Amino acid sequence: MDAGARERLVQRLREVVGPRYAFDDPYEMRLYQYDASPETALPDVVVLPGNADEVARVLKICSDEGVPIVARAAASSLAGGTVPVHGGVVVTFPRMDRILEIDPDNLRAVLEPGVVNLSLSQALRPGGYYYVPDPSSQGACTIGGNVATNAGGPHTLLYGVTVNHVTGLEVALASGELVRVGGAKAAESTGYDLTGLVVGSEGTMGIVTKIWVKLTPIPPLQKTLLAIYPDIESASNGVSAIIRSGILPAAMEMLDKISIQAIEAASHAGYPLDAGAVLLLEVDGIEPVVEDLAERMGSICRDHGATEVRVARTEAERQALWKGRKGAFSAMGRLSPDFYVMDGVVPRTKLPETLKKIDAISERTGYTICNVFHAGDGNLHPLVLFDGFVPGQYEAVLKIGDEILKLCADAGGSVTGEHGIGLEKRENIRYVFSDDDLEVMDRVRRVFDPRGLMNPGKIFPGHGLKPSTPRYPPGYPRQPAANGGGDDLWV
């Protein structure tokens, strides 16, 4: 975009949002060039609308000018979903973070997109309710971003992901229209399920300005178990055995040896350092059931190779175990300057063989790959450790990621379970969808956004993408790590 056009655009946007809330100073905009993925690109303008009407008017202006629009909330996307690869206007939501209504009678809350996931559950707690999907970044990530990616989290195994908890949306379209879809306070409306379609569309259909979510009663009791295994294979067998038994826990997470060591160094969660793998299991419900299930799962684990099963005796112990798991990615900073996290899914029965194959890739390439993942639903998060300052490592790691995703797809799985396709996997999507499949999706996209202005360059392969810049371009000065790792970098 040339300087004159940019200046005109900023002026028009300022007329909508006020002078403070639209800017194009390259220094100020540096914050908006990246998310939690390795790639970066600078926007042309950043705008912070204060309400739904302003979002719609911003979109209308961008549409008039033919400028790309990228929605960005907390930018914890691990797939480059918010990186403005084609430049344009980044729309961000710190001013739209209000819980508009909590309606316990109808089991609903109405939210603006910038509401932080965890703060919603905190606001609901006094009434005895919570919002189920709990991505590990829930302390930072927003419900708007969760809607865009159809986010999951450890506790979605039993209760479902974002789309299962959203009943209505207000969406600003590229045309500048504001459209309400879905049932909102009712479960459904007549006509096509546009709510279900828009959830997970990664900002390519419109920008969500209002969200109706379901409230869920807090379970009376939660019990967390830690099953300790000599190796990851026996832990995987433990997972299969629990599923076979007919028990579906609220959460079933696995961490391998390297992850355990990183987590213990960072947060002293209470994971044993000599374990080959641990399974973090949680059951919830009324007391007699929880006690019974915890006992049954404990003995299943012991029968299938667990050397020890520990039960969190206090809420503090339980929180420590979860803090370790949810802080797993940030703890990797203890081990390596950089890591690359994948988000493959395989059918549960393919877990052991897939993990073996990932191990073989690690052996062959010499890169350490550790695994922290949602074992209960087969959602793997292999983390490839590397150093971005060593020439060639970043490129090598991308290749490893690609190989892992191919492996998951070939096992009958998917290339993304909860992070989204974003920028990162727009070519990998071909591992799971044919040209015909993608052509239908593209037709649907054009209904919402005929000119292709909404988050262009995401989800779909091709589209004449300009190359993005890795986070550390050659010659970027290495910053000394103050505490041995980037604890706060990865949210």
Add this chain to the structure above:
Amino acid sequence: MGVKARAQPLPGHQISIEQQHGMSVDGLLPTKSMHPSDAEDAARELRLCELARASVVVWGGGTQMQLGSEPRGYDVAFSTERMTRLLEYEPADLTCRVEAGMRVADLQATLEANGQRLPLDPPHPDHATVGGMVAANTNGLNRARHGTVRDWVIGMAVAYPSGKVARAGGKVVKNVAGYDLMKLHTGALGTLGVIVEVNFKVQTRPEADVTLLGHFEDPSAALKAGIDLAHHYLAPAAMILVDRATLWKCGLTADWRWTLAMKLEGYAREIQPTQEAAASIVRGAGGRIEGQALPATFWDNARDWSSSTEDTDVVFSGMSSLTGLQTLLPLAAAAGPLMVQPGAGIFHVRVAPDAAAPALDRLRRAAGDDGQVVVTRAPVSLKKSLDVWGPTPPGFPLMRSLKEALDPHATLNPGRFVGGL
């Protein structure tokens, strides 16, 4: 859109007059039929229909053919009856992939042999097909606890009039790759494409279940008990509030005017405490719990009640917020025999044909913007005068554009869906 100019001869098989009448929809008769053998075959046949500018009505088990407005045209009856195979089922993964023409009961029997189930219970499972259940979004009574079709479909293959088969989703329980087109086709009544294969996640059968009956004189007290239960951590899997006439159709009689029937299920140790919690809520709302022998077919009768085929009545199905349901209850109760699903914000009422129009008008006005009332069954003579779907929903212009994008010549079920789509 008017009468389509026929560009090519009508494809498909000739059918007898008897077959024609067996496949009539709202009094319209097809000229030909098609019975594709698999997904690719279905797409090829649809393409022929599109080229001929034919109007196609898609048939599964035929249990929901009364749903929707009168079709604008009907040339070809397009049946999934030959597509009945179980394509994949790995019990340990709790997933399966089936062809759309498989009967729901057949799928459930396969799952049951492995101690599993799909917790969806659409009416008439011996006839209803998997594809029809998804296309019509028919959910039975289990939805309060277990959700609806959209929560259990993890992947789909759809044949389009373009002649292509396209897939969305996949075979794993957690997947965000690409657009979730499963949601788009669920409840679209086959107006955007013909669902040819469906992938489901399934669950282990509950260890135990028990039914509890609470009796009331006052329907609003009964509804309040039901709604309170829906807010409880131990919500019933299925819960219906019925009047005496409806209860009798389910196979029971009662001295009380209203009955709240609750199916409680879960782990073995869950049942007794759940039963106690439910009973205490019922009693707290002024209801009586009576031990009563339940006919084995009680829940099946209840499930099928709102779409039983022998009646010539009109059926309205309403959906609203839970508080809206409290406002609608007296109006619905006055309209005819009633079944309410308090946890889901749903009611079904059977209305006499001559009273249908004013009752519909009253209910729709009371439902306002936060709910809707759909005429799910009515003789065609009445359909011509009643607005079957009600006012077009918010976002309708997008829906119309989606229809034009995926079925540009309105080949599929023309006119049957919301707003004449």
